[in-house]
Amino acid sequence: xxxxxxxxxxxxxxxxxxxxxxxxxxxxxxxxxxxxxxxxxxxxxxxxxxxxxxxxxxxxxxxxxxxxxxxxxxxxxxxxxxxxxxxxxxxxxxxxxxxxxxxxxxxxxxxxxxxxxxxxxxxxxxxxxxxxxxxxxxxxxxxxxxxxxxxxxxxxxxxxxxxxxxxxxxxxxxxxxxxxxxxxxxxxxxxxxxxxxxxxxxxxxxxxxxxxxxxxxxxxxxxxxxxxxxxxxxxxxxxxxxxxxxxxxxxxxxxxxxx
Amino acid sequence: xxxxxxxxxxxxxxxxxxxxxxxxxxxxxxxxxxxxxxxxxxxxxxxxxxxxxxxxxxxxxxxxxxxxxxxxxxxxxxxxxxxxxxxxxxxxxxxxxxxxxxxxxxxxxxxxxxxxxxxxxxxxxxxxxxxxxxxxxxxxxxxxxxxxxxxxxxxxxxxxxxxxxxxxxxxxxxxxxxxxxxxxxxxxxxxxxxxxxxxxxxxxxxxxxxxxxxxxxxxxxxxxxxxxxxxxxxxxxxxxxxxxxxxxxxxxxxxxxxxxxxxxxxxxxxxxxxxxxxxxxxxxxxxxxxxxxxxxxxxxxxxxxxxxxxxxxxxxxxxxxxxxxxxxxxxxxxxxxxxxxxxxxxxxxxxxxxxxxxxxxxxxxxxxxxxxxxxxxxxxxxxxxxxxxxxxxxxxxxxxxxxxxxxxxxxxxxxxxxxxxxxxxxx
Numbered sequence: 186x187x188x189x190x191x192x193x194x195x196x197x198x199x200x201x202x203x204x205x206x207x208x209x210x211x212x213x214x215x216x217x218x219x220x221x222x223x224x225x226x227x228x229x230x231x232x233x234x235x236x237x238x239x240x241x242x243x244x245x246x247x248x249x250x251x252x253x254x255x256x257x258x259x260x261x262x263x264x265x266x267x268x269x270x271x272x273x274x275x276x277x278x279x280x281x282x283x284x285x286x287x288x289x290x291x292x293x294x295x296x297x298x299x300x301x302x303x304x305x306x307x308x309x310x311x312x313x314x315x316x317x318x319x320x321x322x323x324x325x326x327x328x329x330x331x332x333x334x335x336x337x338x339x340x341x342x343x344x345x346x347x348x349x350x351x352x353x354x355x356x357x358x359x360x361x362x363x364x365x366x367x368x369x370x371x372x373x374x375x376x377x378x379x380x381x382x383x384x385x386x387x388x389x390x391x392x393x394x395x396x397x398x399x400x401x402x403x404x405x406x407x408x409x410x411x412x413x414x415x416x417x418x419x420x421x422x423x424x425x426x427x428x429x430x431x432x433x434x435x436x437x438x439x440x441x442x443x444x
Numbered sequence: 445x446x447x448x449x450x451x452x453x454x455x456x457x458x459x460x461x462x463x464x465x466x467x468x469x470x471x472x473x474x475x476x477x478x479x480x481x482x483x484x485x486x487x488x489x490x491x492x493x494x495x496x497x498x499x500x501x502x503x504x505x506x507x508x509x510x511x512x513x514x515x516x517x518x519x520x521x522x523x524x525x526x527x528x529x530x531x532x533x534x535x536x537x538x539x540x541x542x543x544x545x546x547x548x549x550x551x552x553x554x555x556x557x558x559x560x561x562x563x564x565x566x567x568x569x570x571x572x573x574x575x576x577x578x579x580x581x582x583x584x585x586x587x588x589x590x591x592x593x594x595x596x597x598x599x600x601x602x603x604x605x606x607x608x609x610x611x612x613x614x615x616x617x618x619x620x621x622x623x624x625x626x627x628x629x630x631x632x633x634x635x636x637x638x639x640x641x642x643x644x645x646x647x648x649x650x651x652x653x654x655x656x657x658x659x660x661x662x663x664x665x666x667x668x669x670x671x672x673x674x675x676x677x678x679x680x681x682x683x684x685x686x687x688x689x690x691x692x693x694x695x696x697x698x699x700x701x702x703x704x705x706x707x708x709x710x711x712x713x714x715x716x717x718x719x720x721x722x723x724x725x726x727x728x729x730x731x732x733x734x735x736x737x738x739x740x741x742x743x744x745x746x747x748x749x750x751x752x753x754x755x756x757x758x759x760x761x762x763x764x765x766x767x768x769x770x771x772x773x774x775x776x777x778x779x780x781x782x783x784x785x786x787x788x789x790x791x792x793x794x795x796x797x798x799x800x801x802x803x804x805x806x807x808x809x810x811x812x813x814x815x816x817x818x819x820x821x822x823x824x825x826x827x828x829x830x831x832x833x834x835x836x837x838x839x840x841x842x843x844x845x846x847x848x849x850x851x852x853x854x855x856x857x858x859x860x861x862x863x864x865x866x867x868x869x870x871x
Contacts, residue, residue: 318728337762339799359802363766370769370808396766397815398802403855 228351231259231274233267233293234282234313239336243280243313246340253344263287268296271308275300277351281330283314283321290314294328301329311350313343319364327427332356354416355423362395365426384422391418464516470553472511472592494556498563511592580631587624590617694722714760721753744777744812745770748805751785759792762800769807774869777812779846786838787816787862795820795860810868817861839864 227250232240240260248257259274261267264287271279271293279297283290290312294301300308312325312333322333331350334343335358346356357365369384384392387408394404401419405412465476475493479486496503633642698719705711741747745767752763773781784803791801795818805814835852839862843850848866855861 359764359766359804363768363804366768366806393804393806396768396806397804397861398764398800398817399855 226254226348227256228254228278228347229256229258229274229276230347231261231267231271231276231279232257233261233270233279233285233290235262235285236282237262239282243343247344247347253340255344255347264289264292264296267293271297271300275306276308277306278347279308279310280313280347281310281325283312283316283325289321290325290330291328294325294330298329307353309350309353311346311356313338319367322361322364323368323426326361326423329427331423332358333361334358335360353420355419357392357395357419357422359396359398362392365422366392366396369425384425388418388422391415392422395419462514464511464514471589472507473516474507474510474514477514478510577632577635580628580635583624583628583631585628587621587626587628590621590624690726695719710760713762714757717762718753718757721756741773743770743772744781744805744807747773747778747781748784748803748814751781751788752803755785755788755792759789761792763788763792763803764800765803765805767805771807771812771868776846776848776866776869779842780812780814780848780864780866783839783842783850783864784814784816784862786835786842787814787864790835790839791816791818791820791860791862794818798859807868812866812868814864815861816864817855817859819855819859821858 230247232243234240234243240262244257244260247253247255250256258276259270261270262285264285267279267281267285279293281290281293285293290310294310297308297310301310310325310330312322312330313336314321314325314333315336316322326333331353332346332355334346334356338346338358349356366384366389390408391404394407399407401412401415404415408415462481463477464473465480470476470490475489476486478484479489482489493503493507496506630642633645698715702712702715705715741750748767749765752765755761756763771777784805788801788803795801798819798821802817803814804817805812807813840850840852843864843866846866848864850865851863853861853863
């Protein structure tokens with residue numbers, strides 16, 4: 186009995202991780218394959234949004250596990266619920282709305298920060314919002330979300346983004362890329378930290394192409410670099426966005442309401 | 445007949461109400477207000493008041509009554525001293541003028557009052573006892589006048605939102621008024637010969653005041669809190685009514701249209717996009733800019749968004765716009781915007797099936813870059829007959845004539861991208 190249950194239990198615990206890393210490597214190796222189509226890949230997702238109709242819609246679009254590989258393991262409608270559900274289910278990716286009763290997505294991020302930092306099985310957040318206000322978007326990104334996509338995104342793209350976030354990669358929508366370029370472009374004040382407060386030429390180019398609607402693959406082709414390099418540039422930008430301590434950024438975000 | 449015609453022109457003026465004038469007044473603005481109301485020169489009214497003052501102080505009484513009962517308004521007669529008044533300037537300039545002016549006028553008025561009062565005292569032969577009370581009475585009067593004028597200013601400040609800097613001055617004035625009244629009252633006490641009891645009287649008065657403050661304080665505090673809360677609620681209710689009106693007018697209307705057109709997918713999409721844009725515009729635009737729909741855009745970001753919205757509405761293809769930076773439109777960038785619009789139309793017409801059209805505009809230094817990309821089948825410029833001038837003329841030609849460059853290229857995985865680059869004109 187114990188012999189029989191042991192291996193399955195171990196496989197259950199190890200399986201997803203092994204699958205994830207394997208698929209990640211495969212995705213990186215063959216640039217042509219979108220991560221979502223990697224066979225056998227699974228990702229456990231929690232949906233946090235206060236609109237039930239929207240949750241149902243997303244669930245219907247990405248929740249057919251056999252087809253998409255996405256398994257929705259929990260839903261939450263406000264901050265408290267979200268924290269409870271996320272702590273209980275320990276998903277790999279949380280789709281997080283920016284506007285939530287109880288303090289908004291930023292509050293969820295704040296209270297889940299220990300889970301995000303967990304080296305064993307980090308919970309990663311992808312902001313999914315209808316909001317276009319720069320301060321909302323930049324707010325959740327600075328709070329630790331791995332990316333931001335708008336609610337107009339197609340199901341396929343969303344699944345793709347979820348897998349990318351699961352891999353620890355950053356997901357920038359064209360609009361977010363625009364916000365970031367705008368924020369880092371307005372450098373009136375001298376940078377506090379040269380490395381963080383400035384985007385390299387390459388990062389800028391990558392962001393620009395994202396803002397123009399290019400996919401990673403297309404960017405890689407355009408700049409004659411590998412998809413992996415594109416990913417690392419995007420992650421670097423995300424890191425700068427989250428860590429850069431220039432007052433500029435918050436001031437910028439609150440001062441403007443770009444639509 | 446001509447008289448009648450003239451009358452009909454004169455008549456439709458709004459019925460005039462009596463206000464005290466806040467412009468160019470010396471004391472309470474009563475004389476100026478009256479003069480404006482009666483259509484007389486101010487100086488006449490002032491002289492009449494001064495004359496009436498001689499008649500046992502009737503003028504002062506009358507003036508005080510007017511001051512008390514007549515609300516403060518803006519206007520009065522247009523001054524016979526135009527340079528000092530200049531009332532019809534910007535609110536800022538006027539405020540400063542008004543603030544400076546009465547100071548001078550006040551001194552004049554005070555001097556005149558002192559002279560008139562001296563004449564009055566000289567003329568009216570008061571008995572020795574009554575005469576002794578004169579100075580305390582004058583002090584009390586001056587204090588009251590000061591505080592009343594202060595109240596006037598406070599009311600005016602509420603309309604004009606005078607800056608914070610004024611607060612110290614107004615405090616000083618109130619304090620001075622209170623001090624004058626106190627001095628006058630204690631003077632009367634002293635004269636009554638009860639100076640010996642002054643200490644105990646003051647103590648008693650103080651005790652009563654403290655007692656009243658202790659009793660009424662909480663009620664007063666609660667009342668002011670309730671009042672401010674009520675005001676807040678009212679503002680909120682107004683805001684909600686405005687939101688409700690907007691939602692009702694546009695959103696519900698659009699939803700109805702969507703239900704009616706449920707079979708027509710492209711129409712539904714078009715309606716939804718237009719409504720979304722409208723709602724976003726309404727939600728995120730800073731206040732006061734909602735009404736200028738018809739105005740020509742004067743910055744690049746606005747122009748791009750406007751063009752995209754129009755093309756989107758017309759062709760029913762979603763256009764996603766990302767703008768980085770902004771700058772005012774000049775001749776060259778305006779031409780670039782026209783070219784960009786043409787590119788959007790092309791993308792919507794021929795490349796709209798592949799998904800949203802992406803528009804990216806960036807201002808970096810002097811360079812303005814716009815890219816319009818679709819995910820359609822793509823097209824080859826060389827394969828288009830030479831007589832089709834659309835792309836060549838309205839996009840490439842237009843950009844080159846204005847000193848910019850346009851590039852069309854096929855994106856490797858399908859779709860076309862138009863890149864427009866232009867240097868802003870020197871300003």
